[in-house]
Amino acid sequence: xxxxxxxxxxxxxxxxxxxxxxxxxxxxxxxxxxxxxxxxxxxxxxxxxxxxxxxxxxxxxxxxxxxxxxxxxxxxxxxxxxxxxxxxxxxxxxxxxxxxxxxxxxxxxxxxxxxxxxxxxxxxxxxxxxxxxxxxxxxxxxxxxxxxxxxxxxxxxxxxxxxxxxxxxxxxxxxxxxxxxxxxxxxxxxxxxxxxxxxxxxxxxxxxxxxxxxxxxxxxxxxxxxxxxxxxxxxxxxxxxxxxxxxxxxxxxxxxxxxxxxxxxxxxxxxxxxxxxxxxxxxxxxxxxxxxxxxxxxxxxxxxxxxxxxxxxxxxxxxxxxxxxxxxxxxxxxxxxxxxxxxxxxxxxxxxxxxxxxxxxxxxxxxxxxxxxxxxxxxxxxxxxxxxxxxxxxxxxxxxxxxxxxxxxxxxxxxxxxxxxxxxxxxxxx
Numbered sequence: 001x002x003x004x005x006x007x008x009x010x011x012x013x014x015x016x017x018x019x020x021x022x023x024x025x026x027x028x029x030x031x032x033x034x035x036x037x038x039x040x041x042x043x044x045x046x047x048x049x050x051x052x053x054x055x056x057x058x059x060x061x062x063x064x065x066x067x068x069x070x071x072x073x074x075x076x077x078x079x080x081x082x083x084x085x086x087x088x089x090x091x092x093x094x095x096x097x098x099x100x101x102x103x104x105x106x107x108x109x110x111x112x113x114x115x116x117x118x119x120x121x122x123x124x125x126x127x128x129x130x131x132x133x134x135x136x137x138x139x140x141x142x143x144x145x146x147x148x149x150x151x152x153x154x155x156x157x158x159x160x161x162x163x164x165x166x167x168x169x170x171x172x173x174x175x176x177x178x179x180x181x182x183x184x185x186x187x188x189x190x191x192x193x194x195x196x197x198x199x200x201x202x203x204x205x206x207x208x209x210x211x212x213x214x215x216x217x218x219x220x221x222x223x224x225x226x227x228x229x230x231x232x233x234x235x236x237x238x239x240x241x242x243x244x245x246x247x248x249x250x251x252x253x254x255x256x257x258x259x260x261x262x263x264x265x266x267x268x269x270x271x272x273x274x275x276x277x278x279x280x281x282x283x284x285x286x287x288x289x290x291x292x293x294x295x296x297x298x299x300x301x302x303x304x305x306x307x308x309x310x311x312x313x314x315x316x317x318x319x320x321x322x323x324x325x326x327x328x329x330x331x332x333x334x335x336x337x338x339x340x341x342x343x344x345x346x347x348x349x350x351x352x353x354x355x356x357x358x359x360x361x362x363x364x365x366x367x368x369x370x371x372x373x374x375x376x377x378x379x380x381x382x383x384x385x386x387x388x389x390x391x392x393x394x395x396x397x398x399x400x401x402x403x404x405x406x407x408x409x410x411x412x413x414x415x416x417x418x419x420x421x422x423x424x425x426x427x428x429x430x
Contacts, residue, residue, distance in 0.1 A: 002028045002212065004426075005233055005242035007220045007257075010038020011197075012402050012415040013248030014204035015068050017212070019423050022072055027212035028242065030235060032219040036205060038248075039372070039412075042198045046284060046364060049196050049315045053280045053373060054305065054326045055412065056081075059182065060191035064409075064416035069200070072207055076200070078191040079311045082293035087354045089153065089299045096297050097154065098189055109150040117151055124177050125184040134174030134383045141173040157297050157304075163378050163410045164276040164328050166302040170379040179410050190295070192311045223257055229396040244397040244426065250275055250375040251388050251404040262394040269388040273404050276377045276411075277331035279344055280368040281305075281351070285321040289357040298354060301347055303327035320363070325351060331371055340369045374411050375404030384408060390418070390425040399426055 004020050006013045009031030017027045035041050041052045057063050060078045069076050086096040086108065095106040103109070103117050123129065133141065138159050142152055155176075160166035162179055183189050193200060205214055215235075223245060224232045232241040247254055251270040258267060293310040297303070305325030309316035316322040327347050334340050344367055352359045376382050387406045392398040401422040403415030 002026045004244045006246045008248030009036045011040040015419040018204040018207040021208045029214045030218040037201045047317045048284045056190035058413045060188045062186045077194040084294040086297040113151045138168035138171045138173045160302040161304045175378045230398045246399045248401045275372040276374040277334040278373040279327045281325045282366040283323040284364045285361040286363040288321045378410045390422040
């Protein structure tokens, strides 16, 4: 008998497992794939350490994952990002404003727009916006406030990157402001963990294995319940008993595991939770083509990326360079193969315009068409209050964790926050 079975060895399942192990619990993590990390998995390709898409840590030392690591006695060493740049709609490369000075000096805004930007950013920093804005779209707010030009393009790109949702007609402006407020108050936007993500995955795994176990290639087929209580799981035909079960996966996958007696309202929240999706382009370059060490944006198509090895040189062989790029797309469209391939080609041609030396420097490249980048798109129908809770009603000792439950943040940050929400929920239930 183990104290807690965690179904899914993604980054949130591993974090939660490590915290529970730190509490003295015997934890068993069951991961269906041959690798740990889920959407934070790292591969070694020709001595390049490549993330599964862009994986930055919002708020750096002030982040939830940093808090998790401190509880485990570990401090994450961060590599800060430099100046951000944008290939604007006029084809010119400009500073993309992320700090006070850049807002005043960037050619992204006209003089009049800089004044309006200063006023709006001040209001966001003070939290001078109502809760009702959570159910208002970014587009609706921009239209109502007559926000045009560079300032409109700025908020559109913030929605595309911070919210991983370029669809401003459905992205929640209230949730966007809440995330911007935290960035403005902390003074930290995003950072990258030195050495990449693999050391963090190993940290959590090792903590779990102090008195528990992590099993790969172990697919959970169903849960076992007695009365109104979960008592374990089945891996194929093997029954594994456990006092508690935590499901670490996008919530839309959960109804297949849930008993019929779970309230329909909760099941519907899980089933209809719409994830973010994206096209990811990774390039291993045989030579260094750029010194840019911050995030880079394109206005068309709305996308962003970075030379990861400029931020952490250990991720690429000496003299070479690693570039990764993400275009958030509709999760239904990314499944249409012809559309996705055509969009990939369009994005790549735009990248060749942004970085003229890129095409001839490619040693290898990888394209990913990801139906799930983050477990939830923070739109007006999927704000924090409308997502499923960490505790599953109707079944005792069954919990959820991951980036599609009711936790603060946007993008991957929801998952890191969810770790602490679920951890506290479990502690209170005992």
